[in-house]
Amino acid sequence: MTRIPGRALTVPPTLADVAERAGVSRQTVSNAVNNPELLRADTLVRVQEAIEELGYSPNRAARNLRTRSSHLIGLRMSPVQEFTANAAADRFVHSLVDTSREAGYQVLLFSGDATDPESGYDDLLRSTAVDAFVVTDTYLGNPQAAWLRERRAPFVAFGRPWDDPSATHPWVDVDGAAGAELATRHLLDKGHTRIAWIGWRKDSFIGEDRRSGWSRTLKERGLPTTGLASRVEDTVNSGREASAVLLDEALPTAFVCASDTLAMGVMHTLAERGMHAGEDVAVVGFDDSQTAQVMHPGLTSVRQPLEDVAIEVVSALEGLLAHPRRIAEGKLLTPTLAVRRSS
Amino acid sequence: MTRIPGRALTVPPTLADVAERAGVSRQTVSNAVNNPELLRADTLVRVQEAIEELGYSPNRAARNLRTRSSHLIGLRMSPVQEFTANAAADRFVHSLVDTSREAGYQVLLFSGDATDPESGYDDLLRSTAVDAFVVTDTYLGNPQAAWLRERRAPFVAFGRPWDDPSATHPWVDVDGAAGAELATRHLLDKGHTRIAWIGWRKDSFIGEDRRSGWSRTLKERGLPTTGLASRVEDTVNSGREASAVLLDEALPTAFVCASDTLAMGVMHTLAERGMHAGEDVAVVGFDDSQTAQVMHPGLTSVRQPLEDVAIEVVSALEGLLAHPRRIAEGKLLTPTLAVRRSS
DNA sequence: TTGAAAGCGCTAACAC
DNA sequence: GTGTTAGCGCTTTCAA
Numbered sequence: 016m017t018r019i020p021g022r023a024l025t026v027p028p029t030l031a032d033v034a035e036r037a038g039v040s041r042q043t044v045s046n047a048v049n050n051p052e053l054l055r056a057d058t059l060v061r062v063q064e065a066i067e068e069l070g071y072s073p074n075r076a077a078r079n080l081r082t083r084s085s086h087l088i089g090l091r092m093s094p095v096q097e098f099t100a101n102a103a104a105d106r107f108v109h110s111l112v113d114t115s116r117e118a119g120y121q122v123l124l125f126s127g128d129a130t131d132p133e134s135g136y137d138d139l140l141r142s143t144a145v146d147a148f149v150v151t152d153t154y155l156g157n158p159q160a161a162w163l164r165e166r167r168a169p170f171v172a173f174g175r176p177w178d179d180p181s182a183t184h185p186w187v188d189v190d191g192a193a194g195a196e197l198a199t200r201h202l203l204d205k206g207h208t209r210i211a212w213i214g215w216r217k218d219s220f221i222g223e224d225r226r227s228g229w230s231r232t233l234k235e236r237g238l239p240t241t242g243l244a245s246r247v248e249d250t251v252n253s254g255r256e257a258s259a260v261l262l263d264e265a266l267p268t269a270f271v272c273a274s275d276t277l278a279m280g281v282m283h284t285l286a287e288r289g290m291h292a293g294e295d296v297a298v299v300g301f302d303d304s305q306t307a308q309v310m311h312p313g314l315t316s317v318r319q320p321l322e323d324v325a326i327e328v329v330s331a332l333e334g335l336l337a338h339p340r341r342i343a344e345g346k347l348l349t350p351t352l353a354v355r356r357s358s
Numbered sequence: 359m360t361r362i363p364g365r366a367l368t369v370p371p372t373l374a375d376v377a378e379r380a381g382v383s384r385q386t387v388s389n390a391v392n393n394p395e396l397l398r399a400d401t402l403v404r405v406q407e408a409i410e411e412l413g414y415s416p417n418r419a420a421r422n423l424r425t426r427s428s429h430l431i432g433l434r435m436s437p438v439q440e441f442t443a444n445a446a447a448d449r450f451v452h453s454l455v456d457t458s459r460e461a462g463y464q465v466l467l468f469s470g471d472a473t474d475p476e477s478g479y480d481d482l483l484r485s486t487a488v489d490a491f492v493v494t495d496t497y498l499g500n501p502q503a504a505w506l507r508e509r510r511a512p513f514v515a516f517g518r519p520w521d522d523p524s525a526t527h528p529w530v531d532v533d534g535a536a537g538a539e540l541a542t543r544h545l546l547d548k549g550h551t552r553i554a555w556i557g558w559r560k561d562s563f564i565g566e567d568r569r570s571g572w573s574r575t576l577k578e579r580g581l582p583t584t585g586l587a588s589r590v591e592d593t594v595n596s597g598r599e600a601s602a603v604l605l606d607e608a609l610p611t612a613f614v615c616a617s618d619t620l621a622m623g624v625m626h627t628l629a630e631r632g633m634h635a636g637e638d639v640a641v642v643g644f645d646d647s648q649t650a651q652v653m654h655p656g657l658t659s660v661r662q663p664l665e666d667v668a669i670e671v672v673s674a675l676e677g678l679l680a681h682p683r684r685i686a687e688g689k690l691l692t693p694t695l696a697v698r699r700s701s
Numbered sequence: 702t703t704g705a706a707a708g709c710g711c712t713a714a715c716a717c
Numbered sequence: 718g719t720g721t722t723a724g725c726g727c728t729t730t731c732a733a
Contacts, residue, residue: 027484029726040704045728055702072484076422077726080709085419087466095452098651105448109438112469121487123430124465126455141370141415251652279652286654306649308441309594309622311629372710383720388712398718420710423725 028069037065048073087123088115088332089145091135093152094126099249100275100304103319104151107173110325111149118329120146132158140168147332149173160184171331173324175345177220185331185343187324191221191301194317194350195228195271198299201315201352202269203236207297211267212244213257213277222246225273225301243267247277254280262288268296269358275300275307278314282357297358313355320348371412380408391416422486430466431458431675432488434478436495437469442592443618443647446662447494450516453668454492461672463489475501483511490675492516503527514674516667518688520563528674528686530667534564534644537660537693538571538614541642544658544695545612546579550640554610555587556600556620565589568616568644586610590620597623605631611639612701618643618650621657625700640701656698663691 034041039062046053047062054062065071079085090111093104112122123145127135132152136159139145148170150159157178163170164184176182195212202210212229215222230240242265247253254277261267262284272278278300285292292298293312300307303318327346334341377384382405389396390405397405408414422428433454436447455465466488470478475495479502482488491513493502500521506513507527519525538555545553555572558565573583585608590596597620604610605627615621621643628635635641636655643650646661670689677684 027486030728031726041726042705042728043703046703049728053702058702070484072481074423074726075485075487076419076426076428077709078728079419080417080423080711080725081727081729083419083709092452092455095449097648100648100652102445102448102648105445105451106438108448108451108467109435109469112435112467116469122467124451124455124467126452126459138415141413142418143370144418276652279654283654304648305440305443305445306652309443309619309649310653311622311626373712374710384710385712385721386719389719392712396718401718417710420725421712423709423727424711424713426725 027074028071029074030071033062033065033069033071036069037062083143084146084336085144086120087145088120089123089125089136089139089148090151091148092124092126098251100279100300100306101249101302102304103302103321107151107321107325110322111328114322114325114329118333120329120332133162136163136168140166146336147171149328149332169332169335169339171328171335173328175220175347183343185335185345187327187331187346187348189319189324189350190347191225191350192228192231194301194319194352195225195273196232197228197350197352198271198301198315198317199229199232201354202271202297202299202358203232203238205269205297205358207269208238209243209265209267210238210269210271211258211261211265212240212271212273213254213261213281214244214246214273215249216246222273229271249274249276251276251280251283254278255283256280258284262296270296270298272298272300275302275304275314275316278316278357279306279310282310282314292357299352299358303353307353307355312357315355315358316353317350318353319350323348370417371414372417373414376405376408376412376414379412380405426486427489427679428487429463430488431463432466432468432479432482432491433494434491435467435469441594443622443643443649444592444645445647446645446664450494450664450668453665454671457665457668457672461676463672463675476505479506479511483509489679490514492671492675512675512678512682514671514678516671518563518690526686528678528688530670530674530689530691532662532667532693533690534568534693535571535574537644537662537695538568538616539575540571540693540695541614541644541658541660542572542575544697545614545640545642545701546575546581548612548640548701550612551581552586552608552610553581553612553614554601554604554608555583555614555616556597556604556624557587557589557616558592559589565616572614592617592619594619594623594626597621598626599623601627605639613639613641615641615643618645618647618657618659621659621700622649622653625653625657635700642695642701646696650696650698655700658698658701659696660693661696662693666691 030041030044033044044062047059051059115122125135150170150172172186175186175188214226233240245257247257258281270281278298281298300314300316303316307314307316373384373387376387387405394402458465468478493513493515515529518529518531557569576583588600590600601624613624621641624641643657643659646659650657650659
């Protein structure tokens with residue numbers, strides 16, 4: 016925006032201003048912006064110069080009104096979890112923002128109270144404030160998915176529709192079983208044969224999925240799983256208590272945990288007993304949190320490819336918005352293992 | 359939205375639909391939504407029923423176009439930092455989203471490449487996509503602040519204008535010196551007299567501010583600071599190395615660190631030497647990260663009142679948008695100390 | 702290849 | 718208290 020003396024900078028130039036300056040009609044300016052190939056080369060140059068000189072950007076509200084699309088993606092933030100090592104959601108938001116931008120979209124954040132999963136979505140949808148949603152909190156089924164589908168709202172889920180295999184919306188997820196398998200195989204390679212599992216309550220689909228990767232890997236090798244598994248809440252203290260019991264009763268030499276939070280609980284138990292992770296007992300967590308990265312001695316952890324998840328989510332979103340009736344697809348990505356000194 | 363057979367749900371009702379159903383003019387519906395006190399009670403009820411029945415929400419684009427405001431706040435995400443314990447930015451985003459909603463605003467996230475601080479702001483501003491910005495990354499002065507001010511863009515900064523005390527924009531910040539003082543006093547109360555500081559490079563305003571809280575507290579008590587301070591990069595390894603040198607050369611019994619990341623570095627050194635935090639040496643970090651909360655044995659850390667920061671930021675934003683010419687104010691909040699077993 | 706007309710859905714200003 | 722008129726800035730349709 017060049018500084019025009021006397022005119023407030025707070026009133027940005029419009030299409031008409033550019034048209035006047037370039038000596039063309041408003042429509043031609045619009046075409047220069049949206050369909051430059053329609054203009055003769057010299058006209059295009061003249062218009063672009065005027066745009067540059069005035070610092071013109073199309074008014075978003077006017078464009079949104081006319082095109083009935085906002086190029087905004089709605090994302091509901093799940094509440095902050097303190098006293099856990101879970102930061103996957105935040106890492107994902109970063110990736111999503113970056114990827115969306117490349118696709119010409121921006122992310123509108125909103126929050127809703129935890130008790131009402133639909134709150135927030137409804138208003139945004141009816142006011143056509145966003146073109147689509149990205150739904151992330153699908154840990155225990157996802158009521159929003161059914162709700163959004165019913166309203167024909169375009170959305171992509173990060174997380175499988177566990178509770179409804181017939182669901183027809185696009186989704187992207189990370190193969191938790193493969194992650195746990197990766198972790199378990201890594202420990203097998205290190206010579207461990209008694210490998211314990213500390214996971215979440217049985218009603219957690221994600222927890223059971225991850226657990227299955229551990230159990231199937233041990234069973235494949237004919238190794239025991241009985242008495243070596245524990246299902247608890249996702250807190251440090253639960254992990255601490257569960258690992259203490261397991262150490263006493265099942266004598267494992269390694270732990271695979273459904274989260275870094277639980278793995279930190281194991282670390283507490285080890286420290287309390289004067290044992291050292293990576294020397295006396297191996298520990299592997301899940302999510303590659305900042306804590307896993309900075310703690311002593313470094314926690315081996317399954318890392319979700321959240322950057323790739325974001326790419327797939329945005330790609331699905333583009334498909335969805337371009338072809339609303341297209342059949343939905345699911346995409347399952349494979350995690351990696353960040354090996355550190357705890358194993 | 360009631361389901362109207364034959365009509366696609368993707369075309370939401372408009373003001374005109376509601377007006378027709380309620381048997382009033384469009385303007386009256388608009389008033390019912392925006393100035394209900396102007397309507398006679400029975401008319402209001404009738405209109406509200408129609409709104410309810412049709413599931414009407416005002417179209418945002420149309421409203422934004424007409425009112426020249428979007429009720430959106432732009433927030434640029436700083437890049438993800440891995441291998442640190444810094445998550446204050448993410449915690450702040452959560453608080454900001456929640457607080458904004460209460461004030462009728464939503465948060466639009468955008469990203470820009472790290473090399474060009476203005477990228478992203480410019481387009482959003484010229485296209486009138488957001489009403490205001492919240493600027494957070496002010497650790498080394500804030501070039502965006504000057505840039506935004508020059509363009510008369512409404513914004514509130516989380517972070518003082520360190521490099522320009524004459525800056526006239528509203529800001530909110532947390533008193534880092536008070537935080538470090540809190541940490542240092544806590545250690546003095548525990549009987550420590552040789553308290554070391556590990557902080558950031560000298561060109562970090564925030565780092566020097568925090569450091570001053572440590573040094574002034576010790577000087578007040580007539581205790582030594584010489585040789586007890588180290589200025590390094592904000593990485594775990596820097597903290598590890600700096601603490602090793604300090605332990606050897608200055609024999610401190612406690613450490614105050616400018617970040618939890620640095621504090622974790624101290625933890626590494628202690629572990630490597632078979633020493634125990636909280637028993638042999640006390641350690642205090644800064645930011646109350648998830649890592650501080652979940653690690654063994656728990657890291658005492660200065661906690662920024664980010665929820666309050668968000669409240670003050672939104673409040674300043676409201677003032678700014680309501681009275682654009684009002685003189686700017688700065689607000690300094692005091693942190694607290696989360697005491698854990700490392701001290 | 703360029704221009705003119707119409708209208709997206711809403712609200713400010715004013716008339717009744 | 719309620720209705721009428723106009724127009725925010727843009728793009729779609731159609732004519733030149």
